[in-house]
Amino acid sequence: MIADKVSDIEFQEREVIHRDQFLYVYGRKSGLLRSAVRAQVETFAKRAGWEPVSVMAGGTLREQMRAPSLLGEMFVVCDAAEFSLADLQGSLIDIVDGGASNHMLLMVADGSELLEEEEWIRAKDAFGLIEEPLVTIDNYRSITRFLLRRSDLATVQHLGDDPRFLGRVKAFVQDSRSSSPRSLAMEIDRIILTEMKNGAFEQETRLIERRERRVLSEGLNQFLDDRRTGTLYPLLQFLSNACLSGDSAAGILERLYRASANVVAGRDQRYKRNREGNPAVLPYLAWGILLLEYESSLMEGNFMVAFEHLCQAYHGAAGRVEEWFVDETNWQAVLLRILGEPAQEITGLGQARATLCSALNARSRALLDRLQLREATSARFHELVGKSAVPANE
Template sequence: MSTPLTMTDIEFVRLPELTQRHHLYLYRENSALLRAAVRAKVIRHAELEGRELRDILTCPQRVVRSRPLPPGSQAREGSSRPRGDGWPGFDNGDASAELSETRVLPSLHLTVAEPSLLGETLAVHDLGDKTLAHPPIDDIERALDLISRDAGLQSLCLLVPDTHEVVQTDAWRAAVETVGLIEEPKVTPEDYLLVARTYFPQSRLGDLSHLSENRRFLSRLRKFVEQRTCTPFELSLQIDLIVLGEMEGGEFRSIEQTETKRRRQWVLPETLRRFLDDRDGASFSALMQLVDGLHHDRMLEPDEILTRLYRATTTTLESRDKRYRRLEDPLHCVWAALLLANEGSFLNGNTFVAMDCLCQSYSRASEATPWFSSRDGWQAIAPLIEIAPAKDPSRLDRARLELQRALRARLEAMQEGGLDWFNCLISLSESGDTTRSSNEQRVIAIREVD
């Protein structure tokens, strides 16, 4: 890429070598199927050239934000609060008060502009990563301006979702004209095969390269793409659904076998229980097919699917199903805690993806007591110390409350040393010995659904 070019991420990861110092990667919101591969290729190329990976530098920056005032509060505050410099941004004729604060934020401009004792280095930043703090828009534009003028001392790989506001700026367009653009494509009937064959070797279900020449499978994929333009990630989900729901041993099941299997899978408690006990590929596949069927075949909304998962899990914890005449596995409590902690992923994201991540997390937990003593464990069960019913509860609220109570009862009954802290806090909460100052935030927050 000696001259600025716009290319797909599929083309980029196949390049034999890179010649640009800076890289701009534009990916689709909620997709970015090859984001990790793009990042890895840029870093590997920098290492070959002797450029070390560096962190994004930070600096204090003044942040101004508006805070709406309650109706009628101006008159009250006007008589009790001092005016002028004591209240930055305060305006008697305005219905809001500006609050300013100095915060330490990442700075792409500083990262690109500052020299380093290590010589030229590489910094990588993903503006779509919700776990990171991000620079303000003007700082990003200043960094892009350095890149477009080839005035930066350090190199930068910037990954940007296509919905980010910087994409609409002149600084972004100038930088793209200078260094080119790596872009995640939309999947169309013309290029779906290229995207699918790129995904097959790295699929979430293992190496599926054998499907590259399966005409029936590729025909199913083409029909899916012809119905709608999709992102590469959505195509990868469809590949997983076909493999899990319609294939066995690399071959399609007969229509009769598929329909019989679907009818058997409508009962959620049994299917869930088999997965919780067996934790193998067959039980995982059956559970994922069932959840997908509830969503696509029965057209259930995510909140209804989650409600049914809550109730099925409660049934397991309370041992209502008498067909399972053996001691309850403490790991069932781990599943219940993970399910409660991941409610937001089900309601605000993709149900199938949320279910897959949840099952993978459960499969990685080998023992209950060490897991509950871990950071993820105690954060998941801490809200159970104080359980409060929601006002005007919905079906989901009631199902959640039942599961919280069932899980808390199981945890209190467990005679494991790793849960001493939990039982101690329960006792303190029930006796009323816990105290909080009037201005202290609550440590435990029970999320309620309107």
């Protein structure tokens, strides 16, 4: 015998120990593990060599439990609701007194009148009982962890040790007059699917995303303004951590595009240069163009290696930025990246790319009025911007 009484959750997590009869009480409005318990007992019966049979139409459970068989011991799976109270009482008398030669899994919904009968009490004392538990303050943690382990939602098991998540579950249990495993499972799914994102609560996720945007923006600004190892390292470390945490190359590049667009457009008012109109935009234009040019390398190869090569290219361009823009080897890229308005994009990466292209286009126009460039560079920009049929969108 496994125990006098065991919950169906405990029964699921243990190897089935031999018993001749299985009695199972499940929640009438729940029965979350009813199919799983049945499957587990049927597996045990098969290993024990019990032949599965059904009660024939017009027959009784008591007759089936007493019937001899040439095939050996037989095994019946049944629900108490399918039989009369008298038939059930007789069957229970037989299994207790030794009048039954076969075995059964008898499933009974809570509230059944059978549960008040003396025959039931004697049977459960003799063979033990599997029972679906109510969820209470005393057991909600263990039941929650069990439900998370069997959830079809990916990577949620760690929430069983998350204080805030468990707090939300506890509040649900306290607010419910009685909570079943099924209702708790539904609440767990609701919390995960509607209040959380990537394993964290939405509000926390927004705070994390906002903090990461700020860190990336600050790191990028510092490197673009002061190209040295001390400013490059924090930026590389941030991106490396993003890669190690499982972020996709497309997701990281999308964030880089948006941060770079803000730098090019001069939107971050924490920087005095932006409050004063951000006249020093030429190196940022070079960065934006190079970032767009390196997209395929970042997406298809080793992201960190490609990004280091991008930074090296920017270091070389920013050191002679006016010459870089009029260099014949770069002019095609410049022309491609800052002429015209990008096509409509529907993906997050595509929209971020379009945002950067729009910022480059707008800043390239503003550059003519805000910088005194050498004659060759100014002529090139007049030629370039003059070909665009799309008005500035600053």
